[in-house]
Amino acid sequence: MNWEQLLSTKRSRGASNKNKYTKSTDLRSEFEKDYHRIIGSASFRRLQDKTQVFPLDKSDFIRTRLTHSLEVSSLAKSLGQNIGENILVYRKDSGFTPGMKEDICSILQCAGLIHDIGNPPFGHFGETAIREWFERNLPVLSYHGQPVDKVLTPQMRQDFYNFEGNAQALRLVTKLHFLVDEQGMNLTYALLNTIVKYPVSSVGIDKQSGNIKDKKMGYYFADEDIFEEIAAQTGTNGLRHPLTFILEAADDIAYKTADIEDAFIKGFITYYSLLEELKELQEQYAGGARSAFRPAEKLEDLYRRGKEKHVNDPEEYAIKNWIVRVQGFLISCATYGFTSHYEAIMEGTYAYDLFHQTFAEKLMDLLGDMAFRKVFTSETIYRMEVAEAAMIDFLMDKFVTAVIHYDDPGEKLSSIDLRMVSFISSNYKNAYHYHAEGKPDIERLYLRLLLVTDYICGMTDSYAKRLYQELKAII
Incomplete structure (x- = not known):
């Protein structure tokens, strides 16, 4: 791998390496532009009401995902400065320039802001609750008379059984910000590759390999094409970006x-x-x-x-x-x-x-x-997590049931299912329809299941709790 390629400014739409030093009235680098796209996004703002450790905490001191992400951003930039200077001073790489040091600092600053942007409400336990819901329910849900887990391909099925906030982050910033067009935030490939901690699919996970990159999945089957394009452009090709x-x-x-x-x-x-x-x-x-x-x-x-x-x-x-x-x-x-x-x-x-x-x-x-030992296995946290699981399970039950036959020719939704589907953000539904166009029935089903996790992952803790209470008629 080489830094010229690793620091690719290519985007899915517009901007390329050949224009990196073109004169413009906008003096920001491509990576500085990424920073402004991120902090102006609704998904980034929602991190202020997502759990780091203590869900729905009333204290203004305890960290949220937003304050955690800001801290990671600051630390990552500092590390980039230290490491970049070391490479320059000790001449570890003849191709590494002072401009590249500035670029890696900007990329790391941005990566810190979005590394948790795909996480569901209620912290890492929210991920666990979603994974376990799929493990219990995909074998019993029915699609045209067959269990859903038998209908899906192995990779599609494993995507849900290994549901992961890191993979959701890549999906969110590349596809789910369906505002200008289907390219999401349209961030640089260098930044996108930096946030992929695990450059393997759900069927490529190997926790026994001894290599940190194989521990979890880094992208869904639905996003394999964009991941492979990013990896090819940056020259990582299945390896971790430095x-x-x-x-x-x-x-x-x-x-x-x-x-x-x-x-x-x-x-x-x-x-x-x-x-x-x-x-x-x-x-x-x-x-x-x-x-x-x-x-x-x-x-x-x-x-x-x-x-x-x-x-x-x-x-x-x-x-x-x-x-x-x-x-x-x-x-x-x-x-x-x-x-x-x-x-x-x-x-x-x-x-x-x-x-x-x-x-x-x-x-x-x-x-x-x-x-x-002192916090995560305490009775206080366990009580919170049991309540959070009840909320996640209820929302998954309601929305997955509603979308199984949504957009399925010849199938009619019940009045309740129609209303449940109407609650899902039109932004996510537009993204679903765009990417489902012309796909086989099974892949469309898979994308509808992702539509639910997309919507739930976009919820803040407070919104998830409020929606649960409203749908349960808890006054």
Whole structure:
């Protein structure tokens, strides 16, 4: 892979590499134009009412998908600056230019904004609820007398059984913003490829391969053509785009540190419980690793500083400032992870995240494990998730039943099904009709099922809850 091709400014409609440096009254780069398209979109605005960890939280401090995405965007750009400068200073790539450094920073800034844009309401549990709904219901739903799971092709079926917000993000920005035309936001191919964390289809998932790119699916059967065009234009051809490693590292830094901070504010984690686990981690360091960032000592130092400053809550002061220090340390480690494996990443043979075998690896593992033990498996979160599952299941039941025979020649919808279909955004229905035109019946059925997930994924937490209450006649 080479940067000239990886940084392709091609779009499905208009703009191409040959025009990259053409004089214009608009002095923005193509990637800066992407940024303005994203922040002006309704899908991006909806992230302000989508869950990061705590659904429908009343606090104005707890993170939403919007604030998380802004943090990822900022961290990704910082990583891009560090890594780009390292490539230039140490001459790791003779073809890499200062202009390319600016471009990767702009791409990563944009990628951070949209990396979660396809996620359904209620966070990652919303994805789980949708997957499990399909596993239970596709075998019992009927289409012209046959079970739907038997009618669909293996890849179509696996798309639903492995439903994934990452794949939905690519679909949303390339097809579902049916405003100007069928090209969605019409973003650059370099940006689109950066957000594809897993460049495999649902039948290409291989969790045992040892390669991070094979863990989940990155695109639906419905979007295979656009994915292959993007991969061909950028020269990745089934490999991870190098910038994807950087985006993933920024995402990991953002959510693993933020989850600890939010958990502290919500009372799931205390200063002392965090300190105790960090001390245990420090004891595992040996030899040269002892010279690395020492997280427990840093937390204690900050607590003492808070006491000396006579702040109202030295524990809160310590944790919030510790998060900032840790993020700086993790940025350094991710920079090292990319630059020390530069050749393997550019060849597409690097199989791990950027924290693999760095000083940060055990700390990242601890933060994730602590959030899982203290927050995600708590009774409070479980109660929320049971309620969320009930809402997702009800909406899936109603809308999938309604669309099974929608736009199906010779079939008449019931009065209730007609009304359910009318609730679906005309934007999504227009996209469905455009892409279903001339397709075989089975593919049209598949696209109708995607129409439901498209609509539900576009819902905010509050809208999903309100629609559920209205349809259940809960006053």
